[in-house]
Amino acid sequence: MYSKILVLRFSNKVVHNPVVCTLAKEFDLTFTILNATILPRKEGVMVLELSGSKNNFKNGVKYLKDQGVNVKNASQEIKRDDKKCTHCGACIAVCPTGALYIQRPEMLVVFDQQKCSVCELCIPACPPRAMKVRPKTGMIFDFQS
Ligand code: SF4
Ligand code: SF4
Numbered sequence: 001m002y003s004k005i006l007v008l009r010f011s012n013k014v015v016h017n018p019v020v021c022t023l024a025k026e027f028d029l030t031f032t033i034l035n036a037t038i039l040p041r042k043e044g045v046m047v048l049e050l051s052g053s054k055n056n057f058k059n060g061v062k063y064l065k066d067q068g069v070n071v072k073n074a075s076q077e078i079k080r081d082d083k084k085c086t087h088c089g090a091c092i093a094v095c096p097t098g099a100l101y102i103q104r105p106e107m108l109v110v111f112d113q114q115k116c117s118v119c120e121l122c123i124p125a126c127p128p129r130a131m132k133v134r135p136k137t138g139m140i141f142d143f144q145s
Pocket of ligand 1: 095
């Protein structure tokens with residue numbers, strides 16, 4: 001059994017197509033949705049764990065790409081450089097999952113990585129560039145292999 005966590009990005013053209021259900025039916029794969037978000041411009045980001053035989057997995061990923069879905073393995077994560085963060089709050093308005101929020105009464109901006117969908121919207125929104133995307137160790141794999 002082959003099992004990986006993937007980040008799927010759907011354009012607004014394919015966001016309403018049942019591609020994930022088709023994926024399960026046609027390629028005999030099972031999936032668990034870990035996080036799903038519709039972004040402000042109606043794009044969708046979904047983090048899911050996909051399992052099945054390696055061959056079905058590869059064919060399933062090819063199917064997603066053919067449907068116009070951007071597929072990445074979850075080998076990236078968002079980190080905040082706490083030394084750079086000024087707690088200005090600019091990132092909160094763009095974060096679609098509530099991973100960035102204000103803690104009251106201290107008025108500090110908290111980053112909850114468990115809620116982060118790695119959509120990267122906070123990176124350009126942060127004036128001192130405290131939010132960074134970086135590779136996760138131990139989860140790298142190659143879709144072509
Ligand atoms: S990448 Fe940034 S904006 Fe996107 S969910 Fe994570 S913390 Fe929120
Ligand atoms: S935008 Fe950047 S500096 Fe401002 S609260 Fe968010 S992470 Fe901190």
